[in-house]
C-alpha cells in the first residue's frame with residue numbers, strides 16, 4: 004500500500020457494521036485500520052475524504068474505521084456531538100448578553116437557563132441513537148434563541164439592527180443542514196452516485212461552516228454596536 008493509492012476499499016455490504024449508517028453510500032468504505040492507516044487515509048480518496056476536509060470534526064471522520072471498532076466509533080461520535088453543543092452554547096452567550104443588556108437580572112436567569120438547557124442538549128446528543136434524535140437534541144436551544152430574536156424584532160431586546168438578519172440566517176442554515184443530513188439528500192435519489200462527493204453529510208458540513216460564519220459576523224456587528232450604546236436609565 005502506498006500513500007496515494009491506499010488500501011482496497013469496501014462496498015456497503017462488506018464494510019464494518021458500525022459504519023453502515025448510510026445505505027445510499029454504496030462504495031468507498033475504508034477497511035478496519037490502525038491509527039497510522041487512518042492517518043494515511045488523509046492522502047487517498049475514500050467516502051469520508053470529503054467529510055474530513057470540510058469540517059472541524061476531523062477526528063470522528065478520520066478514525067471512525069479504527070480497529071477499536073464500535074466502542075471507539077461511539078466515543079468519537081460523542082466527542083463530535085459535544086463539539087457541536089459547545090459551539091451552540093458558547094456562540095449564544097453573547098447573543099443573550101446583548102439582547103438582554105438592559106435587564107441585568109433577566110439576563111442572569113436567561114444565561115443560567117440556557118446553560119442548563121445546553122447541558123441537557125449535550126446529554127441528549129451524546130446518548131442519541133439516530134441522526135433524527137441527534138438533531139432533536141438541539142431543538143430547545145434553537146427555540147430559546149428564537150425567543151431572543153423575537154425580543155429583538157419587537158424592540159424589547161437590544162442589539163445591532165443588522166445582526167438579527169445574520170443570526171436568523173445562521174439558524175436557518177444550521178437547521179437546513181441538519182434536515183439535509185437526516186433526509187440523506189441527494190444520495191437517496193441516486194444511491195452510489197454521491198459516494199465520494201456532494202452527499203448529504205458533506206452538504207451539511209458546508210452549511211454548518213456557513214452558519215458559524217454568520218454567527219461570527221452577527222457577533223461582530225453586535226460588539227461594534229455595543230461600544231456606542233447605553234441603556235436608557237444609565
Ligand SMILES: [Zn+2]
Pocket residue numbers: 054058060064204208
Ligand atoms: Zn460530520
